[in-house]
Amino acid sequence: MRPSVRSLAVLFALFGCRSDPKDRTPIEERLVAELGDALAREIKPNGHIREYELVAAPAEVNVAGESKLRAWAYNGSVPGPTLRVRLGETLRVKVTNQLPQETTVHWHGVRVPNAMDGVPYLTQAPIKPGETFVYEYTPKDAGTYWYHPHLRSSEQVERGLYGVLIVEDEAPPPYDHDVIWVLDDWRLGQDRQIDPRFNTRGDLMHDGRWGNVVTVNGRTDEVLKVRAGERVRLRLLNTANGRVFVPSFGELSPKIIAVDGKYLARPIELERFELAPGNRLDLDLEMNVSSSARFEVRDLFSERRPNRLAAIEIDGLVEKANTFASPARARVPAWQDFDSAKIDKEINLDAAAGGPLGIAWRFNGVAHTAHDHHAHPPLMVMEEGAFHRLRFVNKSFRLHPIHLHGMFFRLLVRNGRSVDEPFFRDTVLIHAEETIDIGVVPFDAGRWMMHCHVLEHAEAGMMSTFEVRSSRAP
Ligand code: C2O
Ligand code: CU
Numbered sequence: 001m002r003p004s005v006r007s008l009a010v011l012f013a014l015f016g017c018r019s020d021p022k023d024r025t026p027i028e029e030r031l032v033a034e035l036g037d038a039l040a041r042e043i044k045p046n047g048h049i050r051e052y053e054l055v056a057a058p059a060e061v062n063v064a065g066e067s068k069l070r071a072w073a074y075n076g077s078v079p080g081p082t083l084r085v086r087l088g089e090t091l092r093v094k095v096t097n098q099l100p101q102e103t104t105v106h107w108h109g110v111r112v113p114n115a116m117d118g119v120p121y122l123t124q125a126p127i128k129p130g131e132t133f134v135y136e137y138t139p140k141d142a143g144t145y146w147y148h149p150h151l152r153s154s155e156q157v158e159r160g161l162y163g164v165l166i167v168e169d170e171a172p173p174p175y176d177h178d179v180i181w182v183l184d185d186w187r188l189g190q191d192r193q194i195d196p197r198f199n200t201r202g203d204l205m206h207d208g209r210w211g212n213v214v215t216v217n218g219r220t221d222e223v224l225k226v227r228a229g230e231r232v233r234l235r236l237l238n239t240a241n242g243r244v245f246v247p248s249f250g251e252l253s254p255k256i257i258a259v260d261g262k263y264l265a266r267p268i269e270l271e272r273f274e275l276a277p278g279n280r281l282d283l284d285l286e287m288n289v290s291s292s293a294r295f296e297v298r299d300l301f302s303e304r305r306p307n308r309l310a311a312i313e314i315d316g317l318v319e320k321a322n323t324f325a326s327p328a329r330a331r332v333p334a335w336q337d338f339d340s341a342k343i344d345k346e347i348n349l350d351a352a353a354g355g356p357l358g359i360a361w362r363f364n365g366v367a368h369t370a371h372d373h374h375a376h377p378p379l380m381v382m383e384e385g386a387f388h389r390l391r392f393v394n395k396s397f398r399l400h401p402i403h404l405h406g407m408f409f410r411l412l413v414r415n416g417r418s419v420d421e422p423f424f425r426d427t428v429l430i431h432a433e434e435t436i437d438i439g440v441v442p443f444d445a446g447r448w449m450m451h452c453h454v455l456e457h458a459e460a461g462m463m464s465t466f467e468v469r470s471s472r473a474p
Contacts, residue, residue: 022383027340031387032441034333039408039424041443045138046088054080054105056149056161057098063160063218064186070193071160072099078218079182079239080163083147085139087170092136095127099156102126105135106150107165108278108403109261109426112137114446117405120151122373122447122465141408142169143261144180144235144280151370154241154455155198158187158209162239167261173327176230176318181222181310183247183275183299184239185211199456204359205351207399208242208277208454214299214307222310228292228317231324232285233257238275241455244399244429245275246301247309252289255326258282258423262408263330265422274301276401276429278453284326291317332422335439338412343437344388345380349430349452349462350395360461361452367461378467379450382442385471390438397432400457406448406468409440427453445470 024032059073074080085091097103104127106118116137120126127133139145145165149156164180172178187209189195203209216222226232234254238245247270255267260280267284275281293314299307347363354360360367366376382388389412394400408424414436430436442448445468452462 022344022386024386025341027337028387031333031335031338031341031439032385034335035441036331036333038331038333039441039443040140043088043138043140045090048089050085050089050091052081052083052091052093053096054093055096055098056103058100061160061218064188064213064215065220066188066192072156073160074163078160080147080161082164082166082180084166084168086168087139087142090136090138092134094132094134096132097127097129099129102128102151103149103156103161104133104151105147107135107145107147109143109145109280110137110165110167111140111406111444114406114444114448117446117448118150119373119405119449121371122449126151139167141262142167143258143263144237144282145261146237146239146280148239152459154209154459157239157455158198158241159194164235164237166235169327173233174322174324175233176322177226177232178235179224179232180235180237181216182218182237182239183245183309184215184218185243186213186215187211188213199357199459201358203242203456204357204460208456210243211240214309216310224310224312226287226312226314228287228289228314229321230287230318231322232287234283234285236275236281236283238277238279240277242277244277244301245299245309246272247275247281248298248300250295250297252285252295252312254283254285255328256281257284257326257328260408260424260426262424264328265330265332267326267328268422272300274429276399276427276453277455278401278403278427286321287314288321289314291315332424333410334420335410335412336418338389338439341387341389341439343391346391346393347379348393348395349400355461357460361457362461363464366464368463369461373463373465376464378447379464381467381469383471384442384445384468386441388440388442390440391435392430392438393435394430394433398457399429399431399454400462401427401429401453402450403427403453404440404448404450404466406444406446407440407442409438411436412439413437442468444468
């Protein structure tokens with residue numbers, strides 16, 4: 001029986017775009033008001049188009065201390081080329097797949113139109129070997145982002161497919177050096193080549209694939225050379241499948257100016273910051289030291305077994321120290337007053353035997369494969385422009401860096417204690433048996449991924465979707 005036009009109209013009035021799926025409380029209205037214009041809702045493209053080409057293909061690279069490492073690379077290099085675009089400009093990237101398998105490119109942390117998000121079987125069809133796909137969008141936020149495949153990523157990212165995307169401010173702050181350090185690790189076998197056993201049982205049961213060689217920009221001997229008095233913007237990015245880094249600069253005391261691309265409300269000292277897979281950290285380094293010095297930068301995630309990351313060498317000095325106000329003066333809502341905002345969704349993280357890999361990592365008992373996102377309803381429906389409080393409960397003993405596509409959030413609570421992070425994130429690390437609350441006001445409609453950035457966990461099911469519904473009248 002076909003429904004009458006009239007009953008359709010009634011249905012539309014009840015469930016259509018104009019209806020309000022979320023009863024907004026006065027508190028929640030206040031939290032939204034506090035956000036103000038901290039996140040741009042729209043951006044007006046200025047008409048300039050930056051064009052790039054990326055070719056994903058097998059390549060022999062000089063990486064991880066090996067002169068002929070057989071990797072997969074964008075344009076023959078690991079990391080791939082750094083793409084730069086200025087706020088207001090439109091990025092157009094032609095991606096050609098010369099890999100022996102399908103791929104896509106995802107723009108981690110960038111708020112893009114949903115169709116440009118690079119998630120296979122959700123926002124686009126996979127790019128087949130020999131095929132090309134053109135991504136085009138105008139970023140809404142300046143900052144440090146990255147791109148990587150979103151198909152079989154536990155293998156493709158591990159083999160070397162990733163690169164940095166920098167969205168520059170309209171007027172970039174006058175640093176003497178703008179430096180990128182991409183942190184990664186590699187698991188090399190006896191033959192000093194990439195161990196081709198991916199998604200092993202051990203990796204799946206633990207915190208993903210942790211390698212035996214740690215690199216910065218693909219190197220084991222990266223050195224940054226500067227002069228005393230100079231000012232450096234250092235962009236750190238963790239592209240590892242599972243490893244968490246805690247970068248430590250010894251006597252140098254950097255300030256954090258941006259997390260996950262976005263500037264802070266105020267600069268803060270770098271203390272113990274866990275740079276989980278996917279996270280970025282922009283540091284402001286003032287080289288106010290004697291004219292020559294050398295600093296070792298180490299990873300102290302495991303204090304007993306620190307990893308050497310890189311060195312900073314200071315040689316010579318500039319006449320006049322570069323002084324300007326730190327760019328970390330962004331509007332970030334304090335959201336101190338969220339307590340009576342109701343929890344819109346509680347999400348349990350656990351594992352069970354089963355699934356294509358033998359172990360299934362799950363959100364609320366459901367594991368996705370890359371192919372079946374549409375077979376599952378979205379884990380939650382969000383309303384554009386409304387405040388949502390989400391609770392993640394880790395029922396496992398493993399680490400889960402949880403990443404949301406298409407939106408930034410603030411961490412509100414960790415293990416029952418409210419936290420005051422003066423910044424947004426797109427990825428937050430949840431430790432063994434922890435519970436966290438995040439607050440988010442999404443502005444970009446579409447069906448967005450939410451997943452663990454331990455790529456083996458994601459591959460084994462720890463993926464889901466959020467549907468952001470437009471509140472605008474149809
Ligand atoms: Cu860095 Cu869903 O990705
Ligand atoms: Cu995980």
